[in-house]
Amino acid sequence: MSIRLALGNVRKSLRDYLIYFMTLSFGVCIFYAFNSIDSQQAVMEMTGSQMAALRLISRIMNTFSVFVSVILAFLILYANGFLIKRRKKEFGLYIILGMEKWMTARILLFETLFVGLLSLFAGLFLGVFLSQGMAVVTARLLGAGIGSFSFVFSFSALVKTMGYFGLAFVLALLFNIEMVRRQKLIDLLYAAKKNESFKPPRPGLSILIFILSLCCIGLSYKLILNNGLISSQGILTVCTVLGGAGTFLFFFSLSGFFLKLVQQNRGLYLKGLNMFVLRQIAGKINTAYVTMTLVCLMLFVSICTLSSGMGLADALAAELRGNTPFDATFFVRASDESPESAYAGVDLLAIARERGFDPGEGTYAAVRAYAADSPVALLAEGAEKTVYPEFMKLSDFNKVLELQGIDPIFLGADEYALNSGVRNERWQGMLAAYEEGGALELAGKRLRAAADGLYAYTTEVSSIKDYTIVAVVPDELLSDAPIKRDILHMNYPPGDGDCEKRCVSALLGFAPEGFEGSLETKARMMEYSHSTTTTIAYLAIYLGVVSLLMAATVLAIGQLSEAGDNVDRYGLLRKIGVEDRMIDTALFAQILICFGVPALPALAHAAVGIRAASKFVDIFGEMNILGSSLVAAFGIVVIYCAYFFATYAGSKRIVNKEYAHQRRIMENE
């Protein structure tokens, strides 16, 4: 009997509470997908290090999932609370009809169980599909190949998802049963009656607070934009507090301010249902400003993480392209223990051949870098005094350029040029000094700055950004200079996939006795970078989507419960002759504004935040924040709109139901 009742109820709820199912299934789906990354290797062809990267990513996602599961559990409890609130009266009726309390609790138990199982399976189903698609994305991000198609399925993720969500459902269950147990009948029966007393806003005060809130927000914007993200902890704290407080005050005073504003415009206010809609929204914001603030901040986090995270991933990938001008760079230099002066140079080409790898298979450039005889090289007065360049012969430098397919540079007999792969503030100092004709002293000779002699070529494969500055000088000036290191740049012959393997096995970790050696290859860097990129991108998407889900759900449920409370109001409008279409429009406007109100400040916050962040990310490389922001914005808009329309449909159902119910009785009989 109770199972049948519960099943029937769930069937009804299914139609009524689309949002609940959406959130649950969506949450389960995301959770499963990000926990099943490990199993995606089934469809990929990976090297050992790619495998390791995948495992690392998977571990990070698993750790992060604990945090996510807490959020999702909260969402489930929240949505559940809404479901129960709407149903209280029904349970009151069961009890009135003579059903025992424990029977009622049992119906509720079955119901929660059915709902939970249903959304769990729907979510898992979606999740399994999502992880198929994700496998392709992961493969692309990691630079791995896609092998033969096979079905990606993670049993451990399945068990984990069921475990975590099972726990959340059990919590919801206990909560529900406790609710029925403790409720007094009278409360159950009258739960549908409005319990929140309507509080009209006070306009005078709210205008003042509203202006104050704008000042707070504006000030925090100014602080963060002027100081950037890596400013002192103190400034950041002040910004956060100001921004948070400003946002809170904004929502606190918004309804009063807005109402006053529109009321001034009689034409607008006294038109159709505007008055009603405005009052509805004002009433809503007036009672729910805390929720609004939270939703706004969650949206803010979501927009920031999604766009910055993806932007950062982009930036890293772009930087990588710039950092790898060759397939591999091998260099040998004096070890830290032995002083530089003891290093007399080695023949890297011979070493490589000896160890079984001939760079001559492809193309190569063997060059030498020298230390200055005087340890400090001075540029023009007043400019950067502590630039410690490596010196390189003009012919060597041109060899390096040639290997990259770049035209050679030219120098007069008493000229020098400078090259640095990174353009940053230091570059500014150099540029200024250079333009002032900053001179360089070498081997007792004074060198002029060559016209247009500042270059920004990347000259070696290196996992860290190359901050070294190279001073290029005429060959003969360096004949007696102390050697700093020998460098071998290599490009493999095209189409030879084996070369990398042989190069690595010959040179990785090798150094002639008493010296230090270092090999960095493009392929190895790609893998490393791919794993970083993938981790960051996935973390950002995971966090962003979860906080977006949270914001949208809280908003949607707030609106839906509102719609429940509003059945009377809309019914009344109908009674006094308002057309259905007008009512639908009013409902639409009401929900649209309620979704828009927290979104707009969130957008403004995010725009400022991303601007500050892009300066921060800039340190890692130029960041195309616009592109990734657009992609992120698109995703956010899609999810947000889905929730908006689901909310509208749900509210319309709730508002129309009572009326339709009445009509059905009339027409049937």
Add this chain to the structure above:
Amino acid sequence: MSSILQAQNVEKYYGNKGNLTRALAGVSFSVEEGEYVGVMGASGSGKTTLLNCISTIDTVTAGHIHIDGRDITEMGRKSLASFRREKLGFIFQDFNLLDTLTAYENIALALTIRKRPPREINARVKEAAEMLGISDVLRRYPYQMSGGQKQRVAGARALITNPALILADEPTGALDSKSARALLESFRRLVREKKATILMVTHDAFAAGHCDRILFIRDGRLFHQLPRGRDTGKQFFDKIIEVVSLLGGETNDVN
């Protein structure tokens, strides 16, 4: 005088074949312009059903109802909605004011949803409020008003559109006697000064005493009509009581 409302053999059945309730069994009457008509009857006699049929909220099973010259039993759903908006005003037992709007806004709403130009709204709201004696509570929200004030706000909302017919279902039902008296007096004034036409369902002989004519309904049929004629209030009231006792049953609805 022309008749605003004409009901001809109105019948209404509820239920299905196995279990049929005859709520109205052929009711005919008419209401003239500017008339204040009361409808009385025992609980379950069909008063609300009659009013719902007239107000187009419910449909008749048989018979015809003409309002302002148009037969509402022949109209489609769309035109019914606009007809209701243009020709009818409603007052309900439980006020039905929007709790989020002030009294002023509740009254103005009736005009704004009819897409009246905003400039004329203010004056008309003030005028209607004046008429019903609620000018000094216009800025209040429903929760700040007494039941009588709320019902008069609802009255103002019903009359502000100048409807051909105002329909009221037990408007005094939820009021104490003092508020009820104030409301009834303002209705009287409406009829006298604004030439409003009112059809009011009531179970209260005192309320009925304010009307020009009373229709008594029993078991879905028109049982008796009682015009005020030249009677004084006391005389009319006594006559009403007499008919009510003839009607039998308790007239006091549970509601």
